[in-house]
Amino acid sequence: MVVDFRKHPSLLHPLTISHSPVSKVDSFKFLGSIISQDLKWESNINAILKKAQQRMYFLRQLRKHGLPQELLVTFYTAVVESILCSSVTVWFGAATQQDKHRLQRTIRSAEKIIGAPLPSLQDLYIGRSRKRAENIIKDPSHPAHTLFDLLPSGRRYRSLRTKTTRHKNSFFPTAITLLNS
Structure with missing residues (x-):
C-alpha cells in the first residue's frame, strides 16, 4: 500500500522481494484496524x-x-x-x-x-489519549518520547507545529493539548 498525498506523486516501480512481486492494495488490516491508502x-x-x-x-x-x-x-x-x-x-x-x-x-x-x-466516545477518546501520552512521557525508550518537550517553566508541553488538518487532528498534537489543559 502506498500512502502519498503529494499533488504530483512520482511513478513507483513494482516492488519485488526474493524475486516475488509484491501486490499493491488500497487497504489492509493491521492489528485489527483497517488502514486505507487515503488514511480515511x-x-x-x-x-x-x-x-x-x-x-x-x-x-x-x-x-x-x-x-x-x-x-x-x-x-x-x-x-x-x-x-x-x-x-x-x-x-x-x-x-x-x-x-x-x-x-x-x-x-x-x-x-x-x-x-x-x-x-461518550469523545470522553473515552480523551481519557485514553491522555493515558497513552502519560505512558509515553514516562518511558524514555519510546520512539515518540522526544515529541513531548516541556517548556522552560516545566509545567506545560511545547505545542507541535502543524501545517495540515490531517496532522493537527492526529494523536500527538491532540495529546499535548490534553496534557496542557
Whole structure:
C-alpha cells in the first residue's frame, strides 16, 4: 500500500522481494484496524459498528432475561465498549463527524437498553489519549518520547507545529493539548 498525498506523486516501480512481486492494495488490516491508502477510517469504523451491533444483541438478551443494571454496564464495558474503543487514539481524530455520530448512536442505544448513562466516545477518546501520552512521557525508550518537550517553566508541553488538518487532528498534537489543559 502506498500512502502519498503529494499533488504530483512520482511513478513507483513494482516492488519485488526474493524475486516475488509484491501486490499493491488500497487497504489492509493491521492489528485489527483497517488502514486505507487515503488514511480515511470509514471502512474501519464500518467494521467496528458491525461488530458492536452484533454484540448489542447479547446485551439486549441479557436485559430481557433480567440481569441487574450493574452487570449490564460491566458487560457493555467489556464486550461493546472494548470494540468501539479499539485503536481509538489512532482513528478518532481523523474520523468524520458523520462517523462519530454513528458510533455515538450505538452508545446511546446501549444507554437505553441498560437504563444508565455511559461515557461518550469523545470522553473515552480523551481519557485514553491522555493515558497513552502519560505512558509515553514516562518511558524514555519510546520512539515518540522526544515529541513531548516541556517548556522552560516545566509545567506545560511545547505545542507541535502543524501545517495540515490531517496532522493537527492526529494523536500527538491532540495529546499535548490534553496534557496542557
